[in-house]
Amino acid sequence: MSLLNDLTGASPALNPRAVLLRLGAIGGLVVGAAGAFAYVGGWFSPGTLTQARIVDRFERVNGPHPGFRRNHAKGLCLVGRFESTSRGERLSKASLFAAGQITPVTGRIALAGGQPYAADAATTVRSLALRFQLPDGEEWRTGNNDIPVFPVRTPEAFYAQLLAAKPDPATGKPDPEALKAFFAANPESATAAALIKERRITSGFADDTFRGLNAFQFVAGDGTETPVRWAFVPGQAETAESAAQTARADKNYLFDEFETAVRRAPVRWHLVASLGEAGDPTADATRPWPAERTSVDLGTVIVTATEAEADGNCRDVNFDPLVLPAGIAGSDDPLLSARSAAYAQSFARRAGEPKAPSAVHDVPAAGAGL
Amino acid sequence: MNFNRPARLLHWTMAGMILAMLFIGVAMVTSLAHYDALVALHRPLGIGILILAALRLVNRWRHPPPELPADLPGWQRQAAHASHILLYGLMLGLPLIGWAMLSAAGYPIGLGGAVVLPPILPRDPTIYAWLRPLHTMLAYALFGLILAHLGAALMHGLIRKDGVFSSMALRLTTPRSR
CATH class of the missing domain: 1.20.5 (Single alpha-helices involved in coiled-coils or other helix-helix interfaces)
Incomplete structure (x- = not known):
């Protein structure tokens, strides 16, 4: 031995x-x-783009704002409901589209960017995030922007654009050379940027159109899948942003006007799905679908109240675009999984941070008590 | 003396599931392209492991495992005992912490189709911020423990040849009754 x-x-x-x-x-x-x-686990490939690196770049570009979302940092909560037209019933088995169905909705309007205290500005991209609470614990969460197409096609381009579009502290504008190099490397983004620049800028949130931008699949009861892109189209007529509005000293004029509008009467958006046909890009959010595609009015989101961000309301919701009920599924768009991953990362980081009040407070009712 | 057939079946089924689970978990937190697909697998697989771990514990109570060889040094006996308690604790604890942390974050915990688990904790981001890193840390601990378990099992099977490994081995053909 x-x-x-x-x-x-x-x-x-x-x-x-x-x-x-x-x-x-x-x-x-x-x-x-x-x-x-x-x-x-990626230990041997430190160069790979991960959700942590995307959120790190947001923090680097915007500076630290603990407790706030790393993007769409400035926002206001909303409460309302969704009333189905029943026209979506044949396209998707999701219960919210059934005839006569009324689904509770909470949500958030916000301005794009990672600056929670930035002054409202007409050209800042606006967003509408919604959370539909279906029976039996199912939810549909969706984040939508008021631009016609998304500025980038891939997560890698998104990451590059974050840095290229970072305002130079000296001029307040992005470095033109960095932007030029970015557009040269990502020509689809140059085309998309032109479409985004051409958009009509409305007077506020309530008359604005918000688009899902990424393609999804509607799944019908019999299993039929239909590629869709959706938009929330305002119930009220659009009015253009006026010079008087832009010149206002109120740093929260867009949010304050929305609060006032909701207090006056519920604000409505029609949920309109555009049905994709063979050849329509589902994996490229920079390219619009042809305008003549069939569109279906699925129902109306009716916002009945607003609420400043606080414990337990929209502030603490991750509007992950892939939280979907049976009847709605993601597409092959690479941005969807990346958004889901990056949102989860941003949520996990801010969840543990101390919270500061939002710049957007509840507006006292005009004339109350008089 | 061998583990009974249900114990052996559960052991090897769960070995595959837990290893898959750990690899999915470590991949999904750094994968942008496959994040959603991996998370969608991670949730039902975790609940599956939780259910099987509970079944296994019941089976273990009703059919105690075979004794370790008498000549096994005391420290190895204690290490085996402690590591099995930890393995059971983590097999049950990790899925429960995952379920609890998603509840605290306010995520619907979809298992596929329209099946959504109810929350087991109130919605509270502070609790989520505490449980989320704990889930990762304990998952690494479980992987380390599995490596130690694998190494020890192979020591028994290939070097000591003392019947400990074969007591859990899965035979494809049922041995002829004596």
Whole structure:
């Protein structure tokens, strides 16, 4: 019996050489398993773009704003309902589209960007995020922007654009050379930027159109899938942003006007789905679908109240675009999974941070008590 | 003496599921392209592991495992005992913490189709911020423990040849009754 056999408690049938070989094999297997785990976890590929790096870049570009969303940081909560027209019933089995169905909705209007205290500005992209609470715990969460197409096609382009569009502290504008290089490397983004620049800017949130931008699939009861892109189209007529509005000293004029509008009367948006046809891009959010595509009015979102961000309301909701009920599914658009991942990262970080009040407070009712 | 057949079936089924689960978990937190698909697998697989772990614990109570060999050094006996308690704790605890943390975050916990689990904790981001890193830390601990378990099992099977490994081995053909 050798020392090795004694130490390992090896069977007397094994000679020391065999023990050594077997020990080596066991060690190799254990180290190999650990290595495979590290490989899958990305330890050997530090250059890969991850959700943590995307959120890191938001923090770098915008500076630290603990407790706030890393993007669409300035917002206001809303409460309301969705009333189905029943026209979506044949396209999607999601219960909210059934005839006569009324679904409770909460949500958030916000301005794009990671600055929670930025003054409202006409050209800042506006967003409408909604959370539909279906029976039996199902939810549909969706984030929508008031632009015709998304500025980038891939997560990598998004990451590059964040830095290229970062305002230079000296001029307050992005470095033109960096933007030029970005557009040269991502020509689809140059085309999209032109479409976005051409958009009509409305007077506020209530008369604005918000688009899902990414393609999704509606799944009918019989399994039929239809590619869709949706928009929330205002119930009220659009009016253009006026010079008087833009010149206002109120840093929250867009939010304050929305609060006032909701207090006067419920604000409505029609949920309109555009049905994709063969050849329409589902994996490229920078390209619009042809305007003549069939559109279906699925129902109306009716906002009946607003609420400043606080514990437990929209502030603490991650509007992950892939929180979907049965009957709505993601598409092959690479942005969807990346958005889901990055939103979760942003949510996890801010969840544990101390909270500061939002810049947008509840507006006292005009004339109250008089 | 061997583990009974349900114990062996549960062991090897769960070995595959837990390893898959750990690899999915470590991949999804750094994968933009497959994040959604991996998370969609992670949730039902976790609940599956929770259910099987509970079944396994019941089976273990009703059919105690075979004794370890009498000549096994005391420290190895204690290590085996402690690691099995930890393995059971983590097999049950990790899915429960995952379920609890998603509840605290206010996410609907979809298992596929229209099936959504009810929350087991009130919605509270502060609790989520505490449970989320705990879930990761304990998952790493479980992976480390599984590596130690694998190494020890192979030591028994290949070097000590003392019947411990074969007591859990899955035989494809049922042994002829004596």
